[in-house]
Amino acid sequence: MKMNGARIMLECLKLEGVDTVFGYPGGTVINIYDELFSFKDIRHILPRHEQAGVHAADGYARATGKVGVAIATSGPGATNTVTGIATAYMDSVPLVVITGQVPTPLIGNDAFQEVDIIGITRPCTKHSFLVKDVKDLPLIMKKAFYIARSGRPGPVLVDLPKDVQIATTEFKYPDTVDIRGYKPTIEGHPKQVEKAVTLLLGATKPVIYVGGGVVLANAAGELTSLARKLNAPVTTTLMGLGAFPEDDPLSLGLLGMHGTYYANMAVTNTDLLVAVGARFDDRVTGKIATFAPHAKIIHIDVDPTSIKKNVRVDLPIVGDVKDVLTRMLKVIEERADKVAEFRKSLGPWLEDIKGWKEKHPISFKQTSNVIKPQFVIQKLRELSDDDAIIATDVGQHQMWTAQFFTFTKPRTLLSSGGLGTMGYGLPAAMGAQAAFPKRQVIAICGDGGFQMNLQELATLVQNRLPVKICILNNNFLGMVRQWQELFFDKRYSQTCMELPIDFIKLAEAFGAKGFQATKPDEVESVIKKGFKTPGPVIMEFKIAREEKVLPMVPAGASLNEMVLNA
Amino acid sequence: MRHTITVLVENEFGVLSRVSGLFSGRGFNIDSLSVAPTNDESISRMTIVTSGDEQILEQISKQLNKLIDVIKVIDFTDESAIEREMALIKVTAEEESRAEVLRIVDIFRAKIIDVTPRSYTIEATGAPAKIEAILELLRPLGLKELVRTGPAAIGRGAKGWKG
Numbered sequence: 001m002k003m004n005g006a007r008i009m010l011e012c013l014k015l016e017g018v019d020t021v022f023g024y025p026g027g028t029v030i031n032i033y034d035e036l037f038s039f040k041d042i043r044h045i046l047p048r049h050e051q052a053g054v055h056a057a058d059g060y061a062r063a064t065g066k067v068g069v070a071i072a073t074s075g076p077g078a079t080n081t082v083t084g085i086a087t088a089y090m091d092s093v094p095l096v097v098i099t100g101q102v103p104t105p106l107i108g109n110d111a112f113q114e115v116d117i118i119g120i121t122r123p124c125t126k127h128s129f130l131v132k133d134v135k136d137l138p139l140i141m142k143k144a145f146y147i148a149r150s151g152r153p154g155p156v157l158v159d160l161p162k163d164v165q166i167a168t169t170e171f172k173y174p175d176t177v178d179i180r181g182y183k184p185t186i187e188g189h190p191k192q193v194e195k196a197v198t199l200l201l202g203a204t205k206p207v208i209y210v211g212g213g214v215v216l217a218n219a220a221g222e223l224t225s226l227a228r229k230l231n232a233p234v235t236t237t238l239m240g241l242g243a244f245p246e247d248d249p250l251s252l253g254l255l256g257m258h259g260t261y262y263a264n265m266a267v268t269n270t271d272l273l274v275a276v277g278a279r280f281d282d283r284v285t286g287k288i289a290t291f292a293p294h295a296k297i298i299h300i301d302v303d304p305t306s307i308k309k310n311v312r313v314d315l316p317i318v319g320d321v322k323d324v325l326t327r328m329l330k331v332i333e334e335r336a337d338k339v340a341e342f343r344k345s346l347g348p349w350l351e352d353i354k355g356w357k358e359k360h361p362i363s364f365k366q367t368s369n370v371i372k373p374q375f376v377i378q379k380l381r382e383l384s385d386d387d388a389i390i391a392t393d394v395g396q397h398q399m400w401t402a403q404f405f406t407f408t409k410p411r412t413l414l415s416s417g418g419l420g421t422m423g424y425g426l427p428a429a430m431g432a433q434a435a436f437p438k439r440q441v442i443a444i445c446g447d448g449g450f451q452m453n454l455q456e457l458a459t460l461v462q463n464r465l466p467v468k469i470c471i472l473n474n475n476f477l478g479m480v481r482q483w484q485e486l487f488f489d490k491r492y493s494q495t496c497m498e499l500p501i502d503f504i505k506l507a508e509a510f511g512a513k514g515f516q517a518t519k520p521d522e523v524e525s526v527i528k529k530g531f532k533t534p535g536p537v538i539m540e541f542k543i544a545r546e547e548k549v550l551p552m553v554p555a556g557a558s559l560n561e562m563v564l565n566a
Numbered sequence: 567m568r569h570t571i572t573v574l575v576e577n578e579f580g581v582l583s584r585v586s587g588l589f590s591g592r593g594f595n596i597d598s599l600s601v602a603p604t605n606d607e608s609i610s611r612m613t614i615v616t617s618g619d620e621q622i623l624e625q626i627s628k629q630l631n632k633l634i635d636v637i638k639v640i641d642f643t644d645e646s647a648i649e650r651e652m653a654l655i656k657v658t659a660e661e662e663s664r665a666e667v668l669r670i671v672d673i674f675r676a677k678i679i680d681v682t683p684r685s686y687t688i689e690a691t692g693a694p695a696k697i698e699a700i701l702e703l704l705r706p707l708g709l710k711e712l713v714r715t716g717p718a719a720i721g722r723g724a725k726g727w728k729g
Binding site: 118119122123126127130147179180181182303304305308309 | 575576579580583584587591621624625628629631632633634635636637
């Protein structure tokens with residue numbers, strides 16, 4: 001059937017299984033929106049800012065594992081997507097972002113709302129396409145989705161000029177796609193897997209270090225079996241939270257800058273570190289020279305560039321984490337006798353870890369008159385559903401959530417780990433809620449980050465997305481304030497958000513509800529009320545203003561040089 | 567450590583900027599880069615001369631491979647490749663130095679491709695070391711302008727890379 005480019009684009013989305021898109025109309029996408037008007041198979045959600053639209057598509061993708069889709073117009077619409085795209089790129093989130101572009105004859109002429117968005121996003125997309133001929137559009141869309149979701153996932157941008165949207169052609173969607181320069185390695189090399197198991201079973205102080213790759217590969221089940229079969233302790237990065245149940249005794253929780261004492265001590269003393277879908281980020285390793293100084297390192301990752309980028313690796317395995325873990329489990333099964341022996345030999349190591357856990361558990365000092373943020377997080381965990389999805393912003397509240405929430409299921413934490421994007425939490429929660437209308441979705445924000453995308457309250461109310469927003473309000477840009485306190489002699493330069501905002505009235509202005517707690521004994525009732533109230537709700541907690549995230553490894557220090565009390 | 571890397575890429579717009587952007591964005595050096603289509607018009611071939619320690623060179627290779635438009639990366643580590651580059655050299659040539667320039671050109675089997683009463687323009691081809699050598703001899707005579715293509719590299723032996 002003959003169709004125009006705009007319609008072809010929508011048909012492609014439908015054939016890729018897309019049910020929801022987040023987009024914002026404008027001059028160069030008006031033809032897409034005209035087609036969308038009568039296109040019933042795709043739900044379109046209109047955010048109030050393109051950045052939030054991309055974050056929402058990102059939240060949708062992280063919560064579901066599917067490819068998130070966002071649409072924006074050319075020029076400012078396109079530039080507004082950049083932070084969202086970079087956020088997704090750093091955390092390997094599969095997205096297809098469609099931008100309008102000025103008609104092809106005008107490209108390069110500084111036309112109205114023209115920008116070279118392909119050039120601008122080149123360093124923060126997995127790949128990008130400028131569609132110059134409507135005949136190329138179906139194959140480009142097929143490639144875009146394939147690239148976004150395969151290998152190490154990531155955002156792909158498709159720049160679609162207005163004249164290409166108008167031009168017509170016969171539509172046929174290709175069944176298969178073959179890109180000669182793109183053949184991700186999926187299967188782990190059997191010999192390397194054998195070697196890895198041998199190395200593992202020869203260790204006496206193993207630690208499994210889990211990153212977001214395990215979540216992305218849907219390999220939490222395999223990872224959990226592996227750890228339990230070996231009785232090996234597991235520490236996770238921020239992106240890896242939920243890949244291994246944190247209520248399991250083998251869990252060491254978060255490692256790195258704000259990791260637990262026992263996770264960082266375990267990594268410092270381990271003789272074999274098994275990195276699975278993790279990339280040795282500087283927030284995880286601290287000073288590279290003293291990171292896991294006694295360890296041999298096995299690194300399993302689908303992206304060869306992650307291996308030996310920051311640390312030396314003794315045994316690399318390139319492949320899809322799920323495939324590699326499945327192969328490892330099989331080899332372990334074959335070596336049952338050795339495994340039994342290995343489990344027995346771990347006694348002293350697990351005793352060491354137990355000792356560290358008892359010496360410095362993750363904790364805070366409760367007070368009766370001021371609300372401690374950690375207490376709010378614990379209460380949220382206690383009172384929320386088992387499968388609740390948590391989205392955070394970036395800063396102190398994010399770290400308290402990571403430390404105190406106790407994540408047990410994959411894809412239940414949506415957080416900007418790599419880029420560290422303030423303003424991410426609320427729109428990401430919105431995207432997750434659009435994907436799962438029946439599940440509880442909670443956005444945990446600070447007062448700073450919340451204000452970066454608070455316009456999305458309108459989208460939540462309009463689309464009946466009942467996100468529960470928890471604002472930990474200390475009237476500070478708390479994480480920067482913490483650094484200023486510890487490393488800049490308490491010179492609180494521009495970190496005090498002096499104006500006290502009435503978040504309750506703000507919620508009401510958008511047609512949402514708001515509740516506030518100022519004392520610890522009000523926390524529980526506010527959370528209960530918030531959860532019970534239908535529709536989007538703001539729960540504001542006036543927290544201890546100068547509470548710090550601890551432990552903390554100062555930037556550039558070794559993991560065992562934690563500040564435990566300051 | 568100096569390395570010559572050959573990269574086969576899709577012959578499409580924007581590919582050069584992806585490759586050069588990768589080098590600048592990650593702080594890798596480009597000493598020289600030459601690029602042109604191959605016998606297969608859908609493929610272009612780049613020869614990049616770069617430098618760095620072993621870890622950096624491994625990253626360069628991996629990062630290049632990661633680009634969707636990159637079809638193949640060949641890192642010529644040892645003596646496995648033949649490299650040639652061309653230089654166009656405009657040199658002052660007046661009175662007694664005219665003869666000297668001609669002698670140097672003759673020794674290096676270079677060619678004079680333009681002549682004026684006060685200058686010669688020379689075309690020299692060879693391995694980068696040969697170009698360095700001729701330049702060293704011409705410099706004292708008055709080098710007015712220099713253009714180098716950067717090396718192109720091809721593997722030794724009978725085996726050929728498609729394209």
